[in-house]
Amino acid sequence: MQAAPALPVRGTDARAYRIPTEVPEADGTLSWTDTTLVVVRVDAGETTGLGYTYADAACADFIERVLAAVIAGRDALDVPAAWAAMRSAVRNQGRPGLAGCAISAVETALWDAAARAHGSALCRLFGRAHQSVPVYGSGGFTTYDPRQSEAQLRRWVEELGVGAVKIKIGEDRGTAVRRDLERVARARSTVGEDVAVFVDANGGYGTKQAVRVGAELDGLGVSWFEEPVSSDDLDGLCRVRDRVGADVAAGEYGYDLPYFADMLAAGAVDCLQVDVTRCGGFSAWFRACAVAAAANMDVSAHCAQNLSAHAAAATPNTRHLEWFRDHERIEETFFAGALRVTDGAVRPDISAPGHGMEFKDADAAEFRVA
Numbered sequence: 246m247q248a249a250p251a252l253p254v255r256g257t258d259a260r261a262y263r264i265p266t267e268v269p270e271a272d273g274t275l276s277w278t279d280t281t282l283v284v285v286r287v288d289a290g291e292t293t294g295l296g297y298t299y300a301d302a303a304c305a306d307f308i309e310r311v312l313a314a315v316i317a318g319r320d321a322l323d324v325p326a327a328w329a330a331m332r333s334a335v336r337n338q339g340r341p342g343l344a345g346c347a348i349s350a351v352e353t354a355l356w357d358a359a360a361r362a363h364g365s366a367l368c369r370l371f372g373r374a375h376q377s378v379p380v381y382g383s384g385g386f387t388t389y390d391p392r393q394s395e396a397q398l399r400r401w402v403e404e405l406g407v408g409a410v411k412i413k414i415g416e417d418r419g420t421a422v423r424r425d426l427e428r429v430a431r432a433r434s435t436v437g438e439d440v441a442v443f444v445d446a447n448g449g450y451g452t453k454q455a456v457r458v459g460a461e462l463d464g465l466g467v468s469w470f471e472e473p474v475s476s477d478d479l480d481g482l483c484r485v486r487d488r489v490g491a492d493v494a495a496g497e498y499g500y501d502l503p504y505f506a507d508m509l510a511a512g513a514v515d516c517l518q519v520d521v522t523r524c525g526g527f528s529a530w531f532r533a534c535a536v537a538a539a540a541n542m543d544v545s546a547h548c549a550q551n552l553s554a555h556a557a558a559a560t561p562n563t564r565h566l567e568w569f570r571d572h573e574r575i576e577e578t579f580f581a582g583a584l585r586v587t588d589g590a591v592r593p594d595i596s597a598p599g600h601g602m603e604f605k606d607a608d609a610a611e612f613r614v615a
């Protein structure tokens with residue numbers, strides 16, 4: 246006979262908030278003026294877990310109509326079982342994409358509930374490999390003018406103490422290379438020689454173009470060239486990786502273990518990016534990082550920094566965490582207990598149960614869309 250659940254799931258609530266950015270933002274292949282945050286609360290036993298993802302508001306509806314029934318009555322202490330059940334349940338909806346984001350939000354809420362029930366910080370429940378996680382400043386949108394760009398870079402270096410900064414290039418799908426390179430050169434002169442300069446083209450270049458740009462980036466001392474070509478073009482990533490000195494990185498759109506395994510097997514990256522709010526949550530994060538470890542690769546945690554910090558701290562092959570401006574602003578505004586960067590790193594608070602955050606419903610209410 247099956248034992249009764251120690252922490253039975255009693256209810257699931259999902260909401261979505263569309264939050265305007267400070268100014269219009271763009272990278273090489275997308276522009277936007279707002280960010281949608283999907284917040285999930287799972288009531289389990291006497292506790293409530295809080296999870297989230299950054300994805301379309303449709304996720305909130307999908308969570309309440311599909312996933313809530315899958316986890317109802319399950320034991321929130323046995324998160325991998327709930328995760329597997331959710332994955333099975335969405336077979337016909339298509340696991341990558343919105344369903345994957347929805348699963349990630351619920352899965353992270355379940356882990357938060359479990360950790361709170363144990364009275365443990367998430368990273369303590371996982372077990373830490375690192376007490377702190379180095380972050381790099383990420384933003385540098387192509388819409389910024391030189392003054393905005395310099396102010397952001399200076400804040401990262403002078404206030405946050407980061408050892409690396411990342412700006413967007415590949416503007417207008419690779420049609421503004423001269424401006425891309427001028428912006429990189431300006432970033433380099435702003436941060437000086439002791440801070441690493443990273444770039445992210447978001448798949449904006451063609452392969453040969455990325456190789457030519459990469460040669461210029463090598464001259465500017467750029468050490469990280471993210472998505473020089475589409476992350477779906479593993480052969481293109483390999484060819485850029487062979488010919489450019491900077492580390493080639495991709496993986497932020499990984500929703501499934503085979504995606505990461507294929508990218509690594511192709512030899513397409515020097516460091517694998519994994520997003521805990523897309524890949525399926527913490528359960529999937531650790532599996533993806535194990536696949537990377539088997540290929541002797543580091544991982545870099547992609548955004549959603551207050552969830553990523555706990556995962557990254559518990560992962561031996563973490564290289565760093567992307568401290569993305571849009572998510573930093575949302576998380577420090579709408580989540581009480583959000584982490585702050587000091588000396589270029591974050592240290593998850595082990596005195597606070599779960600991820601240590603509470604969502605400020607009243608403050609976010611005006612932005613609610615679902």
Ligand SMILES: [Mg+2]
Binds near residue numbers: 445447471497
């Ligand atoms: Mg990126």
